[in-house]
Amino acid sequence: MTTVATVTVVGASLAGLHAARGLRSQGYDGRLVIVGEERHRPYDRPPLSKEFLTGEFPTGDGDPGEGPGRLALTDPEEEAELDAEWLLGVRAEALDTAAGEIRLAGGRTLRTDGVVIATGATPRTLPFPHPAGVHTLRTLDDAIRLRAALRAGAARVVVIGAGFIGAEVASSCAALGLDVTVVEAAPLPLVPQLGEEMARVCAALHARGGVTLLCGAGVAGLRGGGRVTGVELADGRVLPADVVVVGVGVRPAAGWLEGSGLALDDGVRCDQGCVTALPNVVAVGDVARLAQPGTARTVRAEHWTSGMLQGAVAARNLLAGSTVEPFEALPCFWSDQYGARIQYAGRRAPGDTVRVLEGDPADGGGFLAVYERDGMPTAALGIDRPRPFTRLRRELARAPQPAGR
Amino acid sequence: MIPVCRIEDLPEGESVRVEAGDATAAIAVFHTDGAYYAIDDTCSHQDASLSEGWLEGCYVECPLHAALFDLRSGEPTCLPARQPVRTHAVTVVDGMLYVHPAAHTVPGEPARTAPEEAVA
Numbered sequence: 267m268t269t270v271a272t273v274t275v276v277g278a279s280l281a282g283l284h285a286a287r288g289l290r291s292q293g294y295d296g297r298l299v300i301v302g303e304e305r306h307r308p309y310d311r312p313p314l315s316k317e318f319l320t321g322e323f324p325t326g327d328g329d330p331g332e333g334p335g336r337l338a339l340t341d342p343e344e345e346a347e348l349d350a351e352w353l354l355g356v357r358a359e360a361l362d363t364a365a366g367e368i369r370l371a372g373g374r375t376l377r378t379d380g381v382v383i384a385t386g387a388t389p390r391t392l393p394f395p396h397p398a399g400v401h402t403l404r405t406l407d408d409a410i411r412l413r414a415a416l417r418a419g420a421a422r423v424v425v426i427g428a429g430f431i432g433a434e435v436a437s438s439c440a441a442l443g444l445d446v447t448v449v450e451a452a453p454l455p456l457v458p459q460l461g462e463e464m465a466r467v468c469a470a471l472h473a474r475g476g477v478t479l480l481c482g483a484g485v486a487g488l489r490g491g492g493r494v495t496g497v498e499l500a501d502g503r504v505l506p507a508d509v510v511v512v513g514v515g516v517r518p519a520a521g522w523l524e525g526s527g528l529a530l531d532d533g534v535r536c537d538q539g540c541v542t543a544l545p546n547v548v549a550v551g552d553v554a555r556l557a558q559p560g561t562a563r564t565v566r567a568e569h570w571t572s573g574m575l576q577g578a579v580a581a582r583n584l585l586a587g588s589t590v591e592p593f594e595a596l597p598c599f600w601s602d603q604y605g606a607r608i609q610y611a612g613r614r615a616p617g618d619t620v621r622v623l624e625g626d627p628a629d630g631g632g633f634l635a636v637y638e639r640d641g642m643p644t645a646a647l648g649i650d651r652p653r654p655f656t657r658l659r660r661e662l663a664r665a666p667q668p669a670g671r
Numbered sequence: 672m673i674p675v676c677r678i679e680d681l682p683e684g685e686s687v688r689v690e691a692g693d694a695t696a697a698i699a700v701f702h703t704d705g706a707y708y709a710i711d712d713t714c715s716h717q718d719a720s721l722s723e724g725w726l727e728g729c730y731v732e733c734p735l736h737a738a739l740f741d742l743r744s745g746e747p748t749c750l751p752a753r754q755p756v757r758t759h760a761v762t763v764v765d766g767m768l769y770v771h772p773a774a775h776t777v778p779g780e781p782a783r784t785a786p787e788e789a790v791a
């Protein structure tokens with residue numbers, strides 16, 4: 267950028283905060299504005315479906331009056347160093363790239379030279395009305411509501427969707443001693459992420475936690491007038507429920523950019539360095555869809571690590587005025603379910619074979635597996651094998667990837 | 672002073688977690704780079720066990736989000752961790768490894784025993 271007087275980060279969460287950190291650590295000393303729709307300072311989402319729900323955090327943490335508590339991603343000292351203007355509880359409604367303006371809820375506009383789009387994603391919902399007692403989980407406020415509902419005498423919980431969030435919520439509810447059923451439309455959950463063999467292993471964790479997993483079960487409706495009483499399946503069965511959690515994936519929060527002229531395609535399209543068609547507009551985190559060099563493919567990652575790491579890369583490219591650094595980190599995620607810590611890294615493609623290197627997936631004691639294509643490792647999956655998993659992850663990060671990935 | 676293990680049971684490149692009793696959090700003891708180091712086992716970022724981390728010279732990489740800690744000072748060298756972990760002195764007496772939980776150490780302050788002295 268030639269003259270950068272103001273950079274505005276839209277989305278005050280993991281990716282936006284790391285972009286702001288990146289800007290400052292790379293010497294940007296102009297005006298920095300951070301706009302966030304939530305009333306909270308940046309906080310960490312992964313614990314929301316895990317320790318936060320089960321109550322392993324000391325009481326008071328993350329409660330309404332007290333802010334994010336232990337979940338906070340910043341502290342006062344760091345906030346002072348960031349020297350940003352925080353506009354919290356304020357939604358950005360439109361971006362006018364020609365005028366260099368962001369329109370905020372309430373009609374106010376912000377003049378800006380650079381923009382970091384970090385608006386994340388919002389949960390998908392079911393195509394029928396959600397009565398009271400039906401929850402989605404993305405924000406701290408969602409988690410506070412769900413936690414309260416689970417503690418208010420709920421006995422039966424139905425989780426719709428057996429992806430990572432659904433599985434974690436089910437595991438947390440089981441840990442609270444509730445009767446939990448997970449409903450999944452696909453014949454087996456997590457196949458796109460893990461492939462059939464390993465998906466089967468992860469699906470089996472539900473049984474270990476005493477949770478019923480119903481696969482191939484479509485949801486036809488939600489029962490209950492004012493409050494939900496059950497989930498009606500496509501085959502006519504009705505599962506009684508006091509609380510229903512809908513975990514059927516997310517869609518990128520890019521609706522506010524319609525009309526901005528930016529390319530939107532299940533996320534904000536950008537090059538491999540998080541830069542959009544405009545050199546002064548970058549996108550990071552769950553909302554960003556990055557080009558993959560050498561292929562026609564684009565990828566949008568919904569993982570914590572990508573959100574954290576893209577910030578620094580995007581900041582550098584924004585300040586440079588062009589893509590001087592691509593985002594190349596290996597995709598990685600983890601999940602905690604039923605006392606097991608699942609870790610994954612790499613780029614598995616359909617058809618890759620999987621080989622268990624350590625442990626036995628059948629005995630429940632954890633294992634380490636590697637995915638391979640043409641004899642080359644493409645990804646790693648570990649359950650309760652943090653150390654050898656890290657070794658494999660580091661090898662993968664160094665290894666040349668098969669062509670076309 | 673807490674006995675850890677015999678030195679031959681902690682070869683170079685290995686680590687062990689020791690429970691330090693009610694008052695003190697678990698401690699991770701490492702043998703790396705020709706010395707022994709001890710730090711609080713729980714990562715200051717979240718709840719991962721640093722004794723399960725990846726050793727590289729006198730640094731350990733957290734197994735969960737890959738923050739890197741300098742074993743000499745307990746300071747993180749990269750995000751997401753921002754707070755140091757406490758360091759603890761290690762001594763070797765008659766081939767036996769001991770940690771001295773630094774109950775009063777300010778987090779991030781170097782251990783009182785220099786790592787070189789700690790090596791038998």
Ligand SMILES: Cc1cc2nc3c(=O)[nH]c(=O)nc-3n(C[C@H](O)[C@H](O)[C@H](O)COP(=O)(O)OP(=O)(O)OC[C@H]3O[C@@H](n4cnc5c(N)ncnc54)[C@H](O)[C@@H]3O)c2cc1C
Nearest residue numbers: 277279280281303311312358385386551552568569570573
């Ligand atoms: C419950 C839960 C558990 C998870 N567990 C794991 C896990 O175990 N491992 C893992 O790898 N990942 C996990 N994730 C995913 C990880 O949290 C996300 O990848 C990460 O939060 C993405 O960061 P982000 O900053 O891109 O988006 P977000 O964290 O979604 O932040 C976007 C922010 O932008 C704000 N915003 C949206 N639109 C606007 C607007 N128009 N104006 C102003 N502000 C706006 C939102 O309010 C939000 O605060 C989990 C996510 C959830 C929800």
Ligand code: FES
Nearest residue numbers: 714716717733736
């Ligand atoms: S728990 Fe160690 S870096 Fe997050």
